[in-house]
Amino acid sequence: MSNDQPVKSKDDTSGNNKTQIGQGGELHQLADGEHALLTTNQGLPLADNQNSLKSNPSGPVLLEDFILREKITHFDHERIPERIVHARGTGVHGYFELTHSLQQYTTAKILTEVGEQTPLFTRISTVAGGSGSVDTPRDVRGFATKFYTKEGNWDLVGNNVPVFFIQDAIKFPDLVHAIKMEPDRGFPQSATAHDTFWDFISLTPESMHMVMWIMSDRTIPRSLRMVEGFGVHSFRLINENGDSTFVKFHWRPKLGLQSMVWDEAVKTAGADQDFMRRDMFEAIETGNFPEWDLAVQLFTAAEADQFPFDHLDATKLIPEELVPLQVIGRMVLDRWPNNFFAETEQVALPIT
Numbered sequence: 079m080s081n082d083q084p085v086k087s088k089d090d091t092s093g094n095n096k097t098q099i100g101q102g103g104e105l106h107q108l109a110d111g112e113h114a115l116l117t118t119n120q121g122l123p124l125a126d127n128q129n130s131l132k133s134n135p136s137g138p139v140l141l142e143d144f145i146l147r148e149k150i151t152h153f154d155h156e157r158i159p160e161r162i163v164h165a166r167g168t169g170v171h172g173y174f175e176l177t178h179s180l181q182q183y184t185t186a187k188i189l190t191e192v193g194e195q196t197p198l199f200t201r202i203s204t205v206a207g208g209s210g211s212v213d214t215p216r217d218v219r220g221f222a223t224k225f226y227t228k229e230g231n232w233d234l235v236g237n238n239v240p241v242f243f244i245q246d247a248i249k250f251p252d253l254v255h256a257i258k259m260e261p262d263r264g265f266p267q268s269a270t271a272h273d274t275f276w277d278f279i280s281l282t283p284e285s286m287h288m289v290m291w292i293m294s295d296r297t298i299p300r301s302l303r304m305v306e307g308f309g310v311h312s313f314r315l316i317n318e319n320g321d322s323t324f325v326k327f328h329w330r331p332k333l334g335l336q337s338m339v340w341d342e343a344v345k346t347a348g349a350d351q352d353f354m355r356r357d358m359f360e361a362i363e364t365g366n367f368p369e370w371d372l373a374v375q376l377f378t379a380a381e382a383d384q385f386p387f388d389h390l391d392a393t394k395l396i397p398e399e400l401v402p403l404q405v406i407g408r409m410v411l412d413r414w415p416n417n418f419f420a421e422t423e424q425v426a427l428p429i430t
Contacts, residue, residue, distance in 0.1 A: 167203035169422035172411035184315040207268025213354035215268040221307030222427040239291040240308040242392040295337035303368040304336040332369040373403040
């Protein structure tokens with residue numbers, strides 16, 4: 079539509095909209111004044127994105143129609159390749175509040191400034207299934223938190239069990255190939271316990287500790303608000319004097335750890351495949367905000383040397399009787415994403 083001459087306007091027969099008549103006699107719908115102006119991605123006002131530009135009323139579509147090209151290009155990029163693992167995830171905004179300073183162990187302000195509330199985003203996910211799988215399989219749940227701290231973003235990534243399958247990351251692709259669906263039949267879609275998985279486990283004895291956790295009720299939780307989270311690995315804190323202390327992180331739900339029995343999980347999956355996500359959404363919407371305590375296990379290198387195991391081995395945990403937990407803060411999830419795709423699906427977190 080040329081800008082050389084003004085276009086004519088007239089009321090739509092519905093009385094709700096106005097239309098513009100272009101120089102070629104084409105109609106362009108306009109929203110009434112109560113609605114924001116429709117624009118291209120670059121902010122250019124446009125009256126119509128419902129009709130392609132053609133050489134004549136029944137003629138071919140013209141490539142010069144940049145509005146059409148932009149709309150189709152945007153559509154073609156609305157989906158990104160899903161995560162290889164942890165594709166089925168539920169994310170919520172919230173905050174972390176420190177209640178006990180670790181100033182003697184670290185200079186990170188998020189762990190030294192008591193009472194400070196740090197915004198965060200937490201994503202809880204299932205491991206094996208694709209993004210369209212159900213919420214309730216017997217499977218490990220990923221537990222990932224991104225803290226938006228004054229000193230930059232900090233990702234604390236782990237699972238809802240304290241150990242992992244393997245000791246060396248070079249085996250990770252083999253593990254994931256084993257837990258995914260059978261290559262010849264495309265199922266089971268969202269659970270790890272099948273022939274290829276058991277073949278892998280039989281050849282990888284170090285995985286047996288993780289298998290015992292998977293086969294427990296931990297992997298069929300009643301709600302995402304009732305799962306524990308673990309950093310799994312040992313991390314290192316450095317204080318202002320350069321002294322080092324090892325730390326393991328634990329999330330403890332205020333609602334307690336609760337699970338389903340298998341029959342409940344099967345019936346729930348049949349009735350509502352989005353059960354976990356819906357439960358979290360409704361809790362947030364009604365102001366019943368989920369909350370977790372953040373606890374740590376702190377120990378020195380000298381103490382670690384006395385352990386009867388290697389604490390850097392992810393297939394091992396440190397018994398709480400050996401190194402007690404200390405609660406240092408709390409996390410509250412209180413805001414659902416405005417855009418699930420842009421936030422929950424595209425949040426950049428290692429693995430989960």
